[in-house]
Amino acid sequence: MSVQKEVQTNILNQTQAPLLEVCNLTKVFGSGLLQRGQKVALENFSMSIQDSPPKIISIAGESGSGKTTLARLVLGFLLPTQGEIRYQGKDLKMMDQKSWQIFRREVQAIFQDPYGVYNPFYPIDRVFEIVIQKFHLTKNRQESRRITEEALVVVGLRPDEILGKYPHQLSGGQRQRIMLARAFLLKPKLIIADEPVSMIDASMRAIILKIIMDLKDNFGISFLYITHDLSTAFQISDDIIILYDGLVAESGDAEIVISGPKHPYVQLLVESIPIPDPEQPWQGRIELPPEEELEKDTLRGCKFYRRCPYKMEMCLKSPPPLYNIGADHLAACYLYK
Amino acid sequence: MTERKQILEVKDLRVYYHTNRGSVRAVDGVSFNVQEGESFGIIGESGCGKSTMAMALLRLVVSPGTIEGGQIFLDGTDILTLDSELIRKIRWSQISFIPQGAMNSLNPVMRIGSQIADVITTHQGYQPEKVLKKRIQRLLSTVGLIHRVYRMYPHELSGGMKQRVCIAMAITLDPEIIIADEPTSALDVVVQRVVMQTLVDVQERLGATLILIGHDMGLQAQVVNRQAVMYAGKIAEIGEVKTMYKNPLHPYTKLLIESLPTLQLRHDFRGIPGLPPSLLNPPKGCAFSNRCPYVMEHCREAMPKLVEIQPNHFVACHLHSEVVR
Numbered sequence: 001m002s003v004q005k006e007v008q009t010n011i012l013n014q015t016q017a018p019l020l021e022v023c024n025l026t027k028v029f030g031s032g033l034l035q036r037g038q039k040v041a042l043e044n045f046s047m048s049i050q051d052s053p054p055k056i057i058s059i060a061g062e063s064g065s066g067k068t069t070l071a072r073l074v075l076g077f078l079l080p081t082q083g084e085i086r087y088q089g090k091d092l093k094m095m096d097q098k099s100w101q102i103f104r105r106e107v108q109a110i111f112q113d114p115y116g117v118y119n120p121f122y123p124i125d126r127v128f129e130i131v132i133q134k135f136h137l138t139k140n141r142q143e144s145r146r147i148t149e150e151a152l153v154v155v156g157l158r159p160d161e162i163l164g165k166y167p168h169q170l171s172g173g174q175r176q177r178i179m180l181a182r183a184f185l186l187k188p189k190l191i192i193a194d195e196p197v198s199m200i201d202a203s204m205r206a207i208i209l210k211i212i213m214d215l216k217d218n219f220g221i222s223f224l225y226i227t228h229d230l231s232t233a234f235q236i237s238d239d240i241i242i243l244y245d246g247l248v249a250e251s252g253d254a255e256i257v258i259s260g261p262k263h264p265y266v267q268l269l270v271e272s273i274p275i276p277d278p279e280q281p282w283q284g285r286i287e288l289p290p291e292e293e294l295e296k297d298t299l300r301g302c303k304f305y306r307r308c309p310y311k312m313e314m315c316l317k318s319p320p321p322l323y324n325i326g327a328d329h330l331a332a333c334y335l336y337k
Numbered sequence: 338m339t340e341r342k343q344i345l346e347v348k349d350l351r352v353y354y355h356t357n358r359g360s361v362r363a364v365d366g367v368s369f370n371v372q373e374g375e376s377f378g379i380i381g382e383s384g385c386g387k388s389t390m391a392m393a394l395l396r397l398v399v400s401p402g403t404i405e406g407g408q409i410f411l412d413g414t415d416i417l418t419l420d421s422e423l424i425r426k427i428r429w430s431q432i433s434f435i436p437q438g439a440m441n442s443l444n445p446v447m448r449i450g451s452q453i454a455d456v457i458t459t460h461q462g463y464q465p466e467k468v469l470k471k472r473i474q475r476l477l478s479t480v481g482l483i484h485r486v487y488r489m490y491p492h493e494l495s496g497g498m499k500q501r502v503c504i505a506m507a508i509t510l511d512p513e514i515i516i517a518d519e520p521t522s523a524l525d526v527v528v529q530r531v532v533m534q535t536l537v538d539v540q541e542r543l544g545a546t547l548i549l550i551g552h553d554m555g556l557q558a559q560v561v562n563r564q565a566v567m568y569a570g571k572i573a574e575i576g577e578v579k580t581m582y583k584n585p586l587h588p589y590t591k592l593l594i595e596s597l598p599t600l601q602l603r604h605d606f607r608g609i610p611g612l613p614p615s616l617l618n619p620p621k622g623c624a625f626s627n628r629c630p631y632v633m634e635h636c637r638e639a640m641p642k643l644v645e646i647q648p649n650h651f652v653a654c655h656l657h658s659e660v661v662r
Contacts, residue, residue, distance in 0.1 A: 062526070063496070063525055172383070201382040201552065202382065202552065202553075202593060203382060203596050203608050204608055205596070205608065206607050207608035207610065209598075210607075210608070213604070228525060230526075230600075231597075234600055235603055235605070235606060236604075255603060258600060268527055270600070272526040272527045272529070272530040273555065273600065274526075274530075274558065275555055275559070275600070276594060277582055278559070278578045279582075282530060285534060286527070286534070288497075288531055
């Protein structure tokens with residue numbers, strides 16, 4: 001059995017298909033009579049993550065921009081309305097059971113709420129026992145204990161302080177690290193982390209982000225880091241994709257995009273981050289056009305039109321495509337036509 | 338700074354929550370002053386007692402919590418000694434509150450207009466609807482909302498708009514003090530900026546005092562003049578924001594500032610290892626001693642007192658109190 005599996009993965013590696021490939025993905029929610037009340041959560045989204053080197057790719061955007069929808073689609077929790085998601089060259093929709101098993105093992109998830117993911121009636125150990133059983137990771141109890149402890153050490157926890165405890169006895173930071181340890185146990189190739197630190201205190205946040213970087217550097221795990229916080233994205237990610245209302249606004253190398261944003265929305269977003277230095281106050285004022293908040297969907301052209309300081313006539317006619325504005329740097333704005 | 342009138346004075350405030358396993362000392366001997374018209378920040382991580390403090394300032398601590406001791410002087414009167422009828426009158430007219438989750442603090446089955454009207458009629462008695470409507474619409478435009486919001490229900494508004502409705506409600510009766518407990522923690526950065534901008538505008542127009550409670554050092558730096566850093570139910574440091582960020586005295590403040598990811602240098606941040614102590618059985622010495630990189634033997638033995646190290650800059654840390662001695 002195991003030999004067979006190895007051969008299979010070898011063949012896959014030879015073909016050099018990207019680890020994850022997302023093509024023209026669209027997700028529309030709701031239908032109702034006469035197609036009223038439809039919400040396009042994600043539109044025509046494409047990206048790919050190569051098998052190596054491992055990378056941390058951030059998907060950033062405000063609430064309602066479609067970033068969590070993307071995470072759920074990639075994890076197979078939702079079916080796309082249009083488009084394809086391929087893992088190692090295989091379409092998620094067409095996968096046979098065996099490849100699905102491999103996918104389920106190699107792609108792991110960390111969620112936002114470290115309180116909601118635990119069953120309060122069971123000790124923490126069960127989180128590990130379930131995955132070990134499900135994926136037949138070990139032959140006996142001692143070995144299970146050993147690999148569990150190993151995983152906890154990797155995320156900087158002391159096994160004797162964690163095992164045997166119940167979720168309510170642990171802090172949010174500890175719980176989120178346990179989730180990382182659980183994912184690590186399966187030696188995944190990709191972890192989808194949906195806002196993993198947004199509910200964690202600042203002093204702990206940095207520690208969790210460090211662990212994510214360690215897992216990438218030392219264990220070759222790629223991350224899809226979904227966040228609303230550009231400063232953490234800037235700190236840890238290699239590439240970044242910024243969504244606005246279901247569409248990509250700008251994408252490219254995280255350092256280049258955030259230190260010199262080109263899309264007016266991304267510029268506004270970066271400017272609005274409160275800098276922890278009273279000597280660098282927010283510059284100027286921003287106004288949200290009042291009606292925009294109420295009637296967001298009536299627009300045919302660029303979705304950012306009403307808030308944009310550089311609006312042009314052409315912006316109203318059709319949504320701007322992604323223009324190439326540098327090495328792997330794209331922005332969806334007519335300014336760069 | 339010193340010429341300003343002192344509007345709020347908190348002295349040795351203690352708020353405990355009583356549980357089966359003992360008392361949780363959520364606010365434990367906190368003292369500070371707030372001057373008229375200033376923006377004062379209270380910052381700390383979850384569980385440090387900052388929200389309990391907000392509730393205590395409004396005398397809204399509910400069971401199993403009780404205010405165990407201390408005094409809160411508002412304009413010279415200790416509000417902890419007032420009877421409940423008097424405190425009801427003070428709330429909202431002198432000291433108002435903007436809650437954390439605006440989404441959950443508005444009544445979903447009442448129009449925005451009637452919710453604000455409630456505040457007015459409760460405190461100022463009956464007013465004809467025409468007058469009320471005009472007044473409320475003026476309030477709504479102060480916070481940048483269109484008049485139509487008057488007739489809308491909360492579910493028709495976005496998060497930022499609901500938060501602004503809460504601001505409008507808080508300033509309805511021209512209070513002297515506005516307490517805002519993490520008013521923007523559920524909002525996107527751009528909306529957060531707009532809401533904070535609104536709040537500061539309104540505060541300046543009214544000449545009110547703002548007490549901003551939060552966990553985001555960045556936001557506090559942008560908005561407040563002076564801040565208190567809370568840790569494990571106690572104040573670690575109080576001072577002017579400008580000096581505190583340049584020269585933090587307490588190791589906790591210093592590490593908290595360093596743990597913030599910046600937009601200048603990549604991979605440049607570190608956290609604070611360890612956990613805050615349980616407030617059920619707080620340690621004998623300094624509460625931060627188990628996480629502090631500069632810990633001395635003395636720290637585990639004795640609780641440091643809040644001492645004024647530089648003018649208007651207080652810190653509770655043995656590293657500094659020794660210097661003074």
